[in-house]
Amino acid sequence: MREDVRYLTALLSQLDESALDNVSLQAAVRTVKEEAEALGIDLKQILAEMSAMKPNRLQALVSVESLMEDLDIAENSANTILEIKEGLIGPARQRNDETISLKEMIAGTVGNMGLPDGVVEMGWAEDLPMVRADARQLEQVFDNLIKNAWEALSHAQVSAPKIYIVGARDEDPNFVQVMVKDNGPGIPKEIQEKVWVSFFTTKGGKGGTGLGLSAVLQIVNQHGGRIWLESGTGKGVAFFVRLPAEK
Ligand SMILES: Nc1ncnc2c1ncn2[C@@H]1O[C@H](COP(=O)(O)OP(=O)(O)O)[C@@H](O)[C@H]1O
Numbered sequence: 001m002r003e004d005v006r007y008l009t010a011l012l013s014q015l016d017e018s019a020l021d022n023v024s025l026q027a028a029v030r031t032v033k034e035e036a037e038a039l040g041i042d043l044k045q046i047l048a049e050m051s052a053m054k055p056n057r058l059q060a061l062v063s064v065e066s067l068m069e070d071l072d073i074a075e076n077s078a079n080t081i082l083e084i085k086e087g088l089i090g091p092a093r094q095r096n097d098e099t100i101s102l103k104e105m106i107a108g109t110v111g112n113m114g115l116p117d118g119v120v121e122m123g124w125a126e127d128l129p130m131v132r133a134d135a136r137q138l139e140q141v142f143d144n145l146i147k148n149a150w151e152a153l154s155h156a157q158v159s160a161p162k163i164y165i166v167g168a169r170d171e172d173p174n175f176v177q178v179m180v181k182d183n184g185p186g187i188p189k190e191i192q193e194k195v196w197v198s199f200f201t202t203k204g205g206k207g208g209t210g211l212g213l214s215a216v217l218q219i220v221n222q223h224g225g226r227i228w229l230e231s232g233t234g235k236g237v238a239f240f241v242r243l244p245a246e247k
């Protein structure tokens with residue numbers, strides 16, 4: 001943008017167009033001059049005002065576009081900071097347990113995420129027991145799992161992206177199990193253990209904080225549950241979350 005301003009200023013400063021050696025530029029300057037005159041605009045005066053401006057003022061004036069870009073960057077940075085804070089502090093926050101229907105809670109979480117229609121499919125066992133948990137922390141668990149699935153699907157540009165969420169009673173009747181499965185690229189064997197480690201991310205430079213799964217793991221463990229994953233490369237990932245059923 002700044003280059004454009006400099007170029008324009010240089011061009012207009014050649015108000016005597018005959019001094020230009022490029023014919024089409026001469027014509028352009030002549031047209032601009034004629035149009036300005038017709039509108040009663042004094043180009044010489046505008047030029048003098050622009051030259052008197054400090055360069056950064058000039059840029060701010062002209063470059064609304066780059067200002068919007070800056071705002072975008074600031075917004076993204078703020079979101080990243082919030083994510084980091086939530087990832088680090090979320091699991092440590094004082095727990096406020098209540099009786100939760102996983103079906104309702106997860107349906108709400110999915111609804112808030114605004115994913116395209118048809119991506120998420122949910123299935124729930126009819127006799128699914130309630131769980132006792134901190135609603136906000138548990139939302140963070142499923143929000144992270146679904147977000148990761150969606151990021152993997154989008155990044156790999158899967159043609160018919162799917163996220164299946166299935167809730168059922170665990171083999172052990174004292175537990176409930178929720179599976180979150182996608183048909184994305186999967187997680188290669190050699191990093192399957194690392195994904196749980198704080199700050200491990202394969203999304204470097206694209207907003208990955210590497211705190212999602214470590215927060216998920218901590219929260220599930222603190223609730224007396226267990227989480228694990230199964231994945232074959234190219235076959236997507238299935239995360240299994242097992243939580244104690246309410247007595
Ligand atoms: N559904 C998924 N499909 C493919 N890779 C995944 C999936 N979920 C997690 N991962 C991998 O695990 C890594 C760590 O995830 P996470 O802790 O949430 O951090 P982040 O999402 O910020 O990278 C990701 O960078 C990605 O490589």
Ligand SMILES: [Mg+2]
Pocket residue numbers: 144147148210211212213
């Ligand atoms: Mg994540």
